[in-house]
Amino acid sequence: MGHHFLLVEGVNLYANIYDTDQLSVIRGSSFLYKDAVTHIKEQFEADLEAVSTGASSGLFCLKAQATQTIGEVAKKVAQKLRDHEDFRYLTFGVEHCEAASLQQAKEQLWTQLRTHQLQKLTMQPDWSGNGDYQFGQASCDLAGTRIVANHKQKIQGKDRNLSSSVCRRWNYGREKRHSYYHDLLTHDLQEILKDYDFAEDINTLCADPNYPLEDGKPPEFDPEIPIMYPKLAGKMAVVYIDGNQFSDRQREFMTHYTQNGKSLETEIKAQQRFDTTIQGLRNRFLQQVVKELVDEERSTAINPLGHRRHNKQRKIFRLETLLWGGDEMLLVMPAWKGMDFLQRFFAFDWKLDGVEKPLTHAAGIVFCQAKTPIRIIQQLARGLADRVKDGKDYGREHNAWDYLVLESIDYPTTNDLGDYFKTRYPNGLSDNRSCGLPAIREWQETRKQLQTVLEERHLPRRKLYHVLQALREHGITSGQRTWQDLVRLKADDLQTANLSAQEREEHRLYEVSEFQAWLKGEGNDDWPALAKRCFGFGINEPAKRAWAWIHAVELWDYLAPEPVTKPEVVS
Template structure:
């Protein structure tokens, strides 16, 4: 690979993502935006294959080397013009820059800086053509409607929403086929909306609830700076991460295909939505009754991921909520939880940790997350730590938990959790639980349950903060490997 100083490089990045990922509550529109961002980078690689050589491509970022005597600024303008005028990509915003100074690593960092500067120098929203309609889009309530036919049950849709919706519906199977190296005919069909994804009469109070799961790589940028100092190193990183992710996706699809809990009510579609895929981020939506399992399935599969001898760890965010909770707000919460899981100043960056939130109604926190947690957990909030995923992860252990929990009385455990939050003496609550669930042996029943379940599911909690083991168990009681036809509490 040519990495001589002076070789021009070009970097493309899709920016202002909230304007196309978080502007509507329609899952197909959001999916379409993510797929379009990915497809744009691949399209540039194919369309300019004689002038550009791909060095690194991710979910919405492409790094290319210019070949031979290619005029760098001319190519930059051509690429930018294409992205700004294509019938689909013109609804997104991209930055395109070139640099030829210094070493490969210096050019890479310079291009990131140039992209950021250009982003600040141009509109944060792709502006639609004027005069299309005097109506406002019913989906994003921001852009003018395009005057076309109604989209689903809503009368007015903008050109941006319509393009993303159509792309999200039509290209999803192609994405899975490309990632997994399969034919589209070999793939299962997937649910199209959150109602179909969460509709069930077999999981009691979890009906119509979903789990939004977000994973973010810890210090992946730092790893690249340390080990990807030339094109060869960058290519090795892209190849390693891509192979890991594809292997995980294959395992996830296999898991879902073999578990009836992932099948839609008619048995024809898989209840799985992939909202982010690429770079160092993954975001999934699954039924609430499989959210905890899918979270730990990822950690079990990624446990041995390494690059150049360095372990690849992930922070996770998990939100359980009703399907009608606004999806942009839920995805933001999942990202905030993952950020908490990294710890202050990256304290936990060398570990796999996650944080979660259970929302029992369609309402979502109106205040900042930290304030919400303080209000929810009282004095206990100050001792809260993101949950550690130890080796081996508890994924294989989860099915054995349900038979232990189902016969137990839930209300006394909830009463114990409430006492912990209120900061009152819990001695009577503990004694009552020991009496209710005891088996007549010399060892206290609650201590046995703690050893058998709570410590295995929630390791790393210091003994002086023992109450958090029970708070977590109570909060997640219904979500830990539930079985169908189980009567609601």
């Protein structure tokens, strides 16, 4: 005799979360999916045992003492989600089945869900009714695909006419922004966060710490107060992280904990233990991040502007967690935090008891202006992570990441990153772009070294741009001259060396550098060693060398930014 299972799953998430670029609406949508699963767990506790719950998914088993059949429970769950004043604006799949084991149930339920998902609306339409819920004649000011209703809110200093869906999600995102972290952090951190506000929009999130926005505008510039991140203020980092072979690691974990006897009871306990372990690991990492953000925000209070403004308004918590569950994570933060966050994530100990291999992840990170549409950028970040997984360089076995730096409002207009890279890196350059970069080993030490290298200009930045211009105009040299051979050339040798455009500019870069020994590779912490640690390859081969220059230029401001703590001295 089999056992009865029920699956509640948020479907078509991205269409329903990213139908707008307004941060509170996006945040509210994500919270609603999470809370819907928790609501079902609590409302049907008499009949259902929660086997596994995540950010938008819940797997349940019908209890032996249940007073209803699984079919009856499934109908009531679906009806509850459709009628609930908050959850009716989202799309869910509700499936049930009978199976002999938990693994069989998972496979059956997911097959049913995918089949039925094709028959569902991609985006949940708004509900029309009386009063505030009566449809108007125009589109929603924050989501043009939705019909406006009688909802008006002042958002970022402007009166906005909203649809019912957007209005509810906007309110929910504002109401729940503090409580979201309640179960994730220690009591001490919860108390500290009571003094912080969440940003109303991404521009506020990414404003310079010394010049926080008020009503969308920064305070008047004070020459005595430096802009802490002059090249990165107003820019964001969008980070998407996806677990590698997550199902395989989960299966290995459960096998380890059911090896002394496999029954439904032991399977469920093993699944629950896996969920608890994963949540515990992620919560510990998040606590580290939150503590660091709090410490950094406190440091702004040492300057006069910090004292002045922090007495007038609460501090900003500079991290938006838009997705944090299952094997996927999506976060938004100021650009100056992006690289450090990502490399700390990779460096964290993701070891699971009973599993030989630790969890590894593929990530995509996009640096861009804070005003760039988040719905577009999160797609690019996901595409970059998929490119890492599908590529031959790191695949689904290793911690690795890929990036985009979009300095202007321009961004890829299609989901095909391959085509975009061919345009961005012409003359065959894109053919040699690796599918990702490795997690940077010994990150804290490497970060300090990068800060020294960038601050002291070990790499002549202007000459680097000349190398890149040569690469874009002429492509990678067809020759095989190594870096060591190139830098050994003397002035008398250059006339007969038949240098390519790439080699000519590389040699000029070396000649004008004040750190030739470091560039050449005479030491343990030299440029060849640093490039290999950061980018995963040496610089002897011309193609590898070309991409080391490109990565260095594109990531220059983002790899290891340091805050400016003193006003600029004008002589």
